[in-house]
Amino acid sequence: MTEKFKKSIPLSEFTTIGLGGPAKYFFIARTNQELMDAVKYSNSLGIKFFIIGGGSNVIFSDQGFDGLIIKNEITGFELIDHDGYTELVVDSGEAWDDLVEKTVSLGLSGIECLSGIPGTAGATPVQNVGAYGQEVSDTITFVEGIDLESYEVKKFSNDECIFSYRDSRFKGKDKGRFFISKVGYRLSKLNEPILKYEALNNEIRLNHGDFDLMERIMKLRIIRETVLEIRRKKSMVVDKDDPESRSCGSFFTNPILNVFEFENLKNDYNSELRTTPVFVNEEKVKIPAAWLIENSGFSRGFSISGAAISANHTLALVNKGTTSKELLELSEIIRESVYKKFGIMLEPEPEIILT
Numbered sequence: 001m002t003e004k005f006k007k008s009i010p011l012s013e014f015t016t017i018g019l020g021g022p023a024k025y026f027f028i029a030r031t032n033q034e035l036m037d038a039v040k041y042s043n044s045l046g047i048k049f050f051i052i053g054g055g056s057n058v059i060f061s062d063q064g065f066d067g068l069i070i071k072n073e074i075t076g077f078e079l080i081d082h083d084g085y086t087e088l089v090v091d092s093g094e095a096w097d098d099l100v101e102k103t104v105s106l107g108l109s110g111i112e113c114l115s116g117i118p119g120t121a122g123a124t125p126v127q128n129v130g131a132y133g134q135e136v137s138d139t140i141t142f143v144e145g146i147d148l149e150s151y152e153v154k155k156f157s158n159d160e161c162i163f164s165y166r167d168s169r170f171k172g173k174d175k176g177r178f179f180i181s182k183v184g185y186r187l188s189k190l191n192e193p194i195l196k197y198e199a200l201n202n203e204i205r206l207n208h209g210d211f212d213l214m215e216r217i218m219k220l221r222i223i224r225e226t227v228l229e230i231r232r233k234k235s236m237v238v239d240k241d242d243p244e245s246r247s248c249g250s251f252f253t254n255p256i257l258n259v260f261e262f263e264n265l266k267n268d269y270n271s272e273l274r275t276t277p278v279f280v281n282e283e284k285v286k287i288p289a290a291w292l293i294e295n296s297g298f299s300r301g302f303s304i305s306g307a308a309i310s311a312n313h314t315l316a317l318v319n320k321g322t323t324s325k326e327l328l329e330l331s332e333i334i335r336e337s338v339y340k341k342f343g344i345m346l347e348p349e350p351e352i353i354l355t
């Protein structure tokens with residue numbers, strides 16, 4: 001089967017941040033069967049493998065990957081009408097934003113605020129992709145996974161996925177264990193779209209005073225367009241003409257503090273902490289990592305060599321002609337500075353593959 005694998009393929013061409021040395025072997029899978037054949041073959045020979053979708057949340061080392069990279073290009077989707085809702089069931093290599101566009105144009109609500117997020121549908125459950133007040137865990141009906149050791153197919157209910165903020169069982173206890181082959185999303189032809197995110201709501205109402213009087217489908221279009229507009233301003237839409245978008249999106253997750261830690265932070269920095277805390281639940285508060293970074297002495301555009309904090313978004317680290325090593329060094333400098341000032345250790349959001 002190795003004759004089907006390409007050799008020595010630069011991973012920088014398959015990651016949105018444009019970093020990463022060569023993959024020893026590289027294979028594009030267009031069906032689940034092809035993907036599983038490649039996995040079984042690698043397992044039988046003891047070759048390590050790693051599955052990527054759009055490469056928008058992963059950083060490979062400059063030395064590359066000493067094994068097989070399997071790129072998922074398995075596409076297909078269907079819409080199933082149920083009593084009171086429509087289920088979007090997709091094969092995992094479908095491009096996420098194309099699906100959002102399609103559902104919005106069909107007047108289906110549920111994932112419109114997740115417009116402009118790069119990558120594949122199959123990766124969305126992994127870190128419970130979210131933005132502008134929606135997370136995929138709000139709509140996921142099931143996730144189908146193929147066990148990469150036993151090759152058994154397993155169907156997980158939403159509860160079984162153990163979703164939380166930028167997390168799930170597929171990023172936690174079952175990291176790397178399952179290939180996510182299908183995902184179902186519960187959408188609606190009837191429900192009015194809900195705008196939970198204040199800044200998005202304000203922006204829409206500022207530009208569309210008659211928003212409440214509009215037809216649902218028009219509302220969905222406006223939400224999608226506004227989200228895309230906001231994201232473009234922050235270079236959060238991958239665009240080859242925008243060098244600030246050569247990133248993995250947010251490099252750090254927003255830390256979650258318990259209420260005591262949050263009260264201490266407020267007492268120490270009340271005059272500066274001009275931010276509305278987001279309560280995850282009664283005991284936990286999510287605080288903006290961007291605020292911590294900016295108040296640890298870093299500003300947008302800060303760079304060391306070609307590794308930079310985006311000029312348009314404090315949370316994004318950008319490749320402006322750098323290496324993975326230098327970019328990760330910058331991230332460590334930021335983490336250490338934030339820790340020194342606030343006692344809070346920022347956690348990287350992308351998966352970092354160093355071997």
Ligand SMILES: Cc1cc2nc3c(=O)[nH]c(=O)nc-3n(C[C@H](O)[C@H](O)[C@H](O)COP(=O)(O)OP(=O)(O)OC[C@H]3O[C@@H](n4cnc5c(N)ncnc54)[C@H](O)[C@@H]3O)c2cc1C
Pocket residue numbers: 016050051052053054055056057058072092117118119120121122123124126127128129130131178179180181235236237238245247248249250351
């Ligand atoms: C400009 C930009 C903006 C972004 N904005 C957001 C945002 O607003 N919100 C957000 O949550 N994220 C955001 N991201 C991060 C990223 O787009 C998402 O995490 C996305 O879901 C990753 O999809 P991917 O196909 O590119 O995954 P990859 O980067 O290819 O893989 C990421 C991880 O998921 C695993 N994986 C991928 N596919 C599968 C599969 N089928 N089965 C099992 N494991 C799999 C990989 O092994 C790897 O561990 C942004 C990224 C960029 C570059």
